């Protein structure tokens with residue numbers, strides 16, 4: 598097999614046709630409003646709210662600040678039960694807001710928080726559950742809601758990966774008290790940087806607005822210790838234009854995911870995710886779990902050897918956030934068996950709308966060569 602000339606990375610940011618974006622940002626020269634909830638911000642908010650099928654949406658600079666704003670708006674304190682199998686942002690958001698993250702183990706099918714292990718971690722200091730819909734696969738939202746109701750806890754979903762995901766026709770952002778969907782350049786849908794907070798309670802509209810703009814209510818009135826996490830007009834313009842292309846992007850991702858699954862079906866030691874009944878997926882990532890005994894090589898060996906083929910994968914999520922240098926000391930005695938197992942074996946393969954299907958075949962062939970299997974012609 599001939600080596601590819603150009604490197605293939607795990608993702609590639611979506612950009613719309615240049616002229617379309619330029620056309621949209623002309624409006625900024627007409628309005629002379631660059632930020633502070635201008636007309637394009639409002640337009641984007643409406644369009645996104647429809648697309649995401651939720652009651653209310655609040656836009657912000659990025660997903661991470663959206664999480665911190667949500668923690669403050671929900672008045673979370675003390676301890677919050679969360680998952681260590683996530684991006685740094687989830688855990689850091691809690692700690693930055695003075696909250697102790699209490700790590701719950703994950704389940705090995707979806708890599709999401711194990712809802713059946715949450716209750717044993719609840720104590721009188723617990724104020725919320727903060728699960729992550731990992732790789733865009735929904736958590737067990739029903740069980741989580743039941744537990745939250747029973748113990749009077751808030752639920753804040755890190756839905757960073759979930760743009761466009763639905764459960765039985767309901768937008769993923771309509772579960773829990775607030776969901777945060779990241780609109781970062783590397784995610785399924787981007788507004789360059791950005792975050793969307795979705796929720797049902799209209800009261801949160803005003804609270805979140807306060808927190809994203811310094812707590813200001815008028816020229817001489819400040820009523821809360823807010824920060825600055827406003828989305829500007831250039832970001833919103835990118836969002837409005839990109840939104841036109843998203844159905845097609847997700848369709849293209851689906852074709853890639855299905856081809857990967859088909860081609861990897863018979864490769865022993867590689868486990869892939871499956872679709873879940875009733876869920877509209879967005880195919881945000883294509884993670885594989887490498888069983889070193891059946892595959893014959895470890896995840897780390899596969900990761901390194903794929904580089905020889907100009908394929909650059911990522912170990913999402915390794916290490917667990919509980920194993921980060923800044924947290925490991927206080928987390929060293931935790932029982933996170935499944936999370937450690939998955940973090941040591943997970944590898945995410947390239948997937949993005951414009952990834953050619955022939956490259957998907959090339960990547961799978963490379964995996965087979967590394968495993969030293971025959972290439973099926």
Ligand SMILES: *Cc1c(COP(=O)(O)O)cnc(C)c1O
Pocket residue numbers: 659660661662683684686687729755757758779780781790791792
């Ligand atoms: C990307 C991401 C975030 C942060 O979102 P930004 O928009 O990049 O700030 C939070 N949590 C998870 C799981 C993510 O993947």
